[in-house]
Amino acid sequence: MPTRRVHHLAAATAAATTALTTALAALGAASPAHAAGAVHVVQPGESIQQAVDAARPGDTVQLLPGTYRGSVRIATAGLTLRGSGPLSVITPGDTADGSAGDTACATAGHGLCVVGSDDRPLDGITVEALAVTGFRKNGINASATTGMTVRATHVHDNGQQGISQEKSTRAVIIGNESSRNGQSGVFLANTVDSEGGAIDTDGTVVSGNLLADNRIGVTVRRLRDLSVEANEIHGNCGGVFIVGDEGVPRAGALTVARNEVVANNKYCPPNPRLDAIQGTGILLTGAEDTTVTENEVRDNVGASPMSGGIVLFRSVVGVANARNLVTGNHAVGNGPADLVDADTGTTNSFARNHCAVSAPAGHC
Template sequence: MTKRHITYLACTTTLVGAFLGTTPASAAHQTLVVRPGQSIQKAVDLARAGDTVFVLPGTYYETVTVKTAGVTLRGMGQLTVIQPPKKTKSVWLGTKLPGTKVTGTKLPGTKASPTCLSAGNGICVIGGKNKALKDVTIADLKVTGFAKTGVWAMGTDHLTVERVTADDNGQWGIAQEHSTRGVLRENIARNNGDAGLFLANNVKAEQGAKDSKGTVVERNRLADNRIGLTVRRLRNLSVTDNYVTGNCAGVFVVGDENKPKAGLITVRGNRVERNNKYCAKTARLPYLQGSGIVLTGTEKALVTGNTVVGHSGKSPLSGGIVLFKSFVGATSTANRITGNTLESNSPADLVNQENTKSDNTFDRNSCRASKPAGLC
């Protein structure tokens, strides 16, 4: 056990309570302590803005939904593990009448929706469509083995997810939709079915890119997923100092014909290497193998100071840094690829499959081969 973990345990010795330890009632904010065998969800339901739910080491077989602003859910790193319940008699909060479809929890004026568990997610942070849930933090724990997503957020503002390990989930490790000012920092996402980290404006609806208002994705380790990081139909965010390796594709920045276009994104200082796993084609993409950083249908992105090495494949998207016309024909415009270090990427270090007369700029990159020639 590390000194940091010992310090955490020492801090909890002053907390009392039959089910959940809490700080004295006079304190402005409480720390609610969850021990193995107890329910994280019950503690989260008791928490108020400014409170911390602190989960001690152990494996907790449940899902957790956070709907209160300003709450922190914190564990002790990979010693605190959240996995799907071993047995679930019913995972849908609804009823089924003979001859009818199953319906979920329904609030006035809304459509029925599944629970976090029935949707296949581990931790859900849920805000309203027109009123974002603010200032929630998820930190220092492991979420693994869920059918869809380890940590799923929708309708949030200034959500922080840091030092979370999200392994072996069916679709995404950590994902957020319809959210702003997020911070995804120092997380580990491995062996997830699609992206390790996934950020999007709206997963289901066709609409223009959303202003993320400065979302930050930094210092994460993304390995052995289908795609390390996907940023889809978003504007105004930064992707910095991440380590991305062993995926079928490293970093995808995706736009399309909708307006406004995806863009105004900075991809800086990342190490992207040997993303050479093979992934079969889908309805949206051809097969993937050997892609470092891919921009498709984006505008005004800055890709700079990255190290991109060791990619090899024959997919249309293979290469070190690749500009590719989106699969609905949307072009990438006014992007700048500058000051990157590229080595041993095939078919080339820099690949521009856009019209060579487009206003995308390649300059001051350290590389040996490009397609077409002359970009290095």
């Protein structure tokens, strides 16, 4: 049973900082391209994109407080885009020169696009201390990156994902608030528009974030070697979704630990691939070799087939979960049960959890 609970985002900061330090240590020393460079200061009414385009690897684009209209595309390695906190706001609209910012990013409907290529991932990007809101699709959309940090951002009221990454490795997503987005607060995937086996993230960390009032707090789809830890997740339709399928390698080798997952009881209607979602705390579907441990999971209640505190559920293609360990969690007040094994897999384990009701009985 856990000995400590994370009750507020501030209370998660120490754990998040530890996770960040560990993750950065694992990345090793910064390359010369990432050494401190010039600072490009942008004021409200000026173009962020122009400053980003003028920057060199290792430079910082610093936003002063204010509203900045238009989408922004980053394709320069080692760049830092830093605001002055949530009062530095990127939102849709025309820039001072009458454009919508970066054309490709704006046309796609995203706010901030960070773009590498499959054969040359974009290395060492940092996005921190700013807000991204009101975009038709994703607030922060990253593809083919490595070592990207998203820290202390407020990403809210976007049409699809708040913070999204695909085909990326070694990410650190820490201390953000992602809320009221149409899909996930944080969405991580191998690819967003095609099938395929899971990719290894080489230790991506999602830690110390506040994820509230989205469809799903955190979605991890077809990935391996990743941790979701010490986040505060509440008021979504579902809290944490670990999603795999028949692709090889399978999704898994993940850790979901020390999160506070409370009252994720919004109702989200079904779509062509998934039943309605309501009252799901932590869900594993089609995953393997994943550890769910020391989480506070309570008051997640709903009438969906996936409802419950910690739920093992069959994948949409019928692949069973395998060799997952659910241990040392505090799961109470969830319905229809605190622990739910609704899968056909026989190699999953439940041990030393503090809970009142399990389905089937015997897991508490």
